[in-house]
Amino acid sequence: MTTLADRPRTALLVVDVQRDVVDGAHDRDGVVGRIRDLVARAREGGVPVVWVQHSDDGLPEGSDGWRYVPELQRAAGEPLVAKHHGDSFEGTDLEQVLADARVGRLVVAGAETDACIRSTIHGGFARGYDVTLVADAHTAGDKTEWGVPPVPDVVAHTNLYWRFQTAPGRTAAVVDAADVVLEGPGAAPA
Template identity: 45%
Template sequence: MATVRSGNRTALLVVDVQVGIMASAWNREKVIAQLAHVVSRARQVGVPVIWVQHHDDELPRDSAAWQWVDELRPPSDEPLIHKHFNSAFEQTDLEGELDRLGVTRIVLAGAMSNWCIRSTAHAALDRGYDLTLLQDAHTTQDLRLSEDRVIAARDIVTELNAAMRWLAYPGRVNTVARAAEVELVAPGRTEAP
């Protein structure tokens, strides 16, 4: 069983909002606007914002596609995690950064819903963090399974929102909230059960 983390400190985790990833993402402009809004709110109330940036063979580091979207760029004084796998926890220093900040709850947003957001959400819960997924601040692209079979991006986002609402992990709280309404100061417990 994962260690359930004691405390009540939140961080906002913004994942992979990069030019190449967001180029054909569903609801791109709305998602970026929601992200910009919640990032601003987090900064106003002193909630740390942690940025995660992906690179791999299809998205080489320092390429134009690897860069942050123009509408949303992290400042140099906020933590930046570079990742090579879907989960922001795998072979990165994310957990160390969260521990350094005393974080027990992650508010999660960004791209791609079916890959990096899903795997990071499960990894966070597996590691004992509480999790809130921002239902209107994550996105993906249509998933083409074959010539005549496509899962629409909107359906992928909807399914992940439903899954994160109904998952149950012992001693952890996982929820879904709208970016404009999310409580950035962690509600609920202050001590591990």
């Protein structure tokens, strides 16, 4: 139902599951394990897996903390999008990567829920993509010392409001990892 013409495919977008980003994050091992399973299912179903990797002054490119967690390995030929802003589309080649693959539907997982995940799901939706947030495959670090709710509440709130996101000709959804459908070039989220 995407508003993007001739974009029948779905892609799995894995955002910023880097060592320093998820070190100490809520349910880190569970989230990484579910993302690992999604990646395997996407590959088996011929669904593109697109990796996004953030860098900035606190997370310098090439540093050990900048690297993806060891449980997640990018396969040869899978695109890697380098980014410097929260929204994975801003100042990157993500749109071109998705256009080249004829992708109009995104399944999004990764970190951090209250920053790059939120920015990316909104950024994709505003650009015409159907966007499914994987309910149990995104996380963040604890920011309660700055007055933010605990991470489980941030995740729950993000899942809640994304379920009700609307726009003409596009769909937003929230689906548990086990229920995401990833298969073939026309795959659509459950």
